[in-house]
Amino acid sequence: MRQSRRLWAADLRTGTELTTATITDVAREAGVSIKTVSRVLNREPNVREETREAVLAASRALNYRPNLSARSLAGSRSFLIGLFFDNPSPAYVSDVQRGAVSRCRESGYHLTIEPVAADAVDLEGVVEQAVSTLRLDGVILTPPICDDPRVLSVLESVGASYVRIAPDREKGRAAWVGMDDRAAAQAMTDHLLDLGHVDIGFVKGHPDHGASRLRQEGFLQALAERGIAPRDDRIVQGWFSFRSGFEAGERLLAGADRPTAIFASNDDMALGVMASATRRRIAVPEDLSVAGFDDTPAARTVWPQLTTIGQPILEMAAVAADLLITGEARDFPAGHPPGRVFDFCLTVRDSTTRPSR
Amino acid sequence: MRQSRRLWAADLRTGTELTTATITDVAREAGVSIKTVSRVLNREPNVREETREAVLAASRALNYRPNLSARSLAGSRSFLIGLFFDNPSPAYVSDVQRGAVSRCRESGYHLTIEPVAADAVDLEGVVEQAVSTLRLDGVILTPPICDDPRVLSVLESVGASYVRIAPDREKGRAAWVGMDDRAAAQAMTDHLLDLGHVDIGFVKGHPDHGASRLRQEGFLQALAERGIAPRDDRIVQGWFSFRSGFEAGERLLAGADRPTAIFASNDDMALGVMASATRRRIAVPEDLSVAGFDDTPAARTVWPQLTTIGQPILEMAAVAADLLITGEARDFPAGHPPGRVFDFCLTVRDSTTRPSR
């Protein structure tokens, strides 16, 4: 039974398109078989240039849009990539989305999103359901989801290929993109040391995030290379939140014996440190240099603007999508998945300067 | 020809699932026809409870996941909703996504995203391409895309139903959800007046956004109701950016004749005003009360925390998805689409207090 009514004649008359042209319509218009249309659209070889042009012309004339459901059902690809995330930060997620979509568009792929809670009881269920019903061609994972063993296992069990952004462990398990957090933290510390600071406070990140450890290592490494012994009371635990940064600032800035600079493991905490300084009438950067990490939009939304570390998140996400689309994320020698380290960018703004004492 | 190999026996042996069960497998397992399985899964009536349970049991046993592509190709629904946005702000978009997805999950829908540039040359093309190839069941539009006549036209021409979030004009054209910007701005102004402020500065929003006009009207209305004549030099143009807020602050706070409170049309500008005050050693809130609008995360990431207006964005987005899923966004009397106004929330924090003079 024919289920949808075609109204080409009517369409031409009224100017309205109630239906969409199918591959059959294009084939008829071009005077070829649907297989040939399929060849042209999929850029398969062995099509005469003349035939090819006729198909393209017919396709354009009818404003043909291949039906993704049909392609997916018949073929092995769904042209859908899934992004699973548990909001590290809206700005970060936004960049990941834009980067991934830009690459997807080049190849006719689309991006579906699945915001999830890292501590959800049925996290695996949500992942499995989405991958199976949508037949996702690939999955992109951001921290901390990218390090959840349950998620990785379920993806592998259903045979889905995936790329991890900034994974912390088991990098030999699947494709990934990331940056060198340790080197970046070291570079920032060097920046402060170069300005003349020798007494630098450090606010640690959330203990569950692998990046926290690496950033601290980079900080200590930089000090060590200059022969500076770190003072235990200058290193304070934080949780990546504004409030934890504020509290760290209160501790580090109490009393006369205080550091001339503070390096916080992310921007939110750096803003907290700045707020604490403001409250104590300690001028930034004149009396205290403050540095962050991440280059969030907020880094430019404070006074003075924050010196921080930026990552090419758009590009990292685009490459993640690329690994999925090209199939590189699926086909790799066991234990040797493709991985790529991106450059960071040390952005010096107004919150750091030479020490006044 | 059979194209995919089924390896049930092997699966059982190895414990790996290389294939996914289909409706045929479930039907066989339950001893019914595929039509009956379809009925149960789609919650259609006329199925014996006993049969129904057998199907459900078989479905669970085989871990059956209906293939969305097949459902979409055969039926009239794709179970896909598209979200088109041009980043008003990452935090806003993030909330919209989470709200929409939460409602989608309840009904087995998924969300695809299409970040677009409002000034893109081929904006219509991107929209048309996505809607046609994905067979989107519905589209959600955020400002300023929701007011782009080209986008609305192309959606209507392909017969897509859509819901606009916070549209500014032609509300009779399609379904929408929104809030009362004027009433919210009036409430904020009343808050400042109630504290005892009579000389209040106002920073206008971006002239292209409908909300800007409404917020200014609310501000003026509140003053008018107390018989206070607005001073022209107390109203400054802004562009919703931190920098424009900072510059507005510099103008409003120069000299001794300055307002005791400033109401900025969004949080970013309010933060700019606060930065300007800090630079001028004007204490907030002691010497100057500052109020914002939007309740962005940054509102709590400053010192003092910002008094502002919050919107139930999650809920608004969930209702938008609901209107699409239930079909209410499609079937409505001409010129009378469903629309819903949500309550705002005046959140008083630390940046506003009684005037000191």
Place this chain on the structure above:
DNA sequence: CTGAAAGCGCTTACAG
């Protein structure tokens, strides 16, 4: 309350 048949719009595997 249940099912057999046809069809959705593509791709795959072959044949020529």
Place this chain on the structure above:
DNA sequence: CTGAAAGCGCTTACAG
């Protein structure tokens, strides 16, 4: 270089 046939996994429309 091109095409006819079969099939992907569902829903629709109909019959009983």
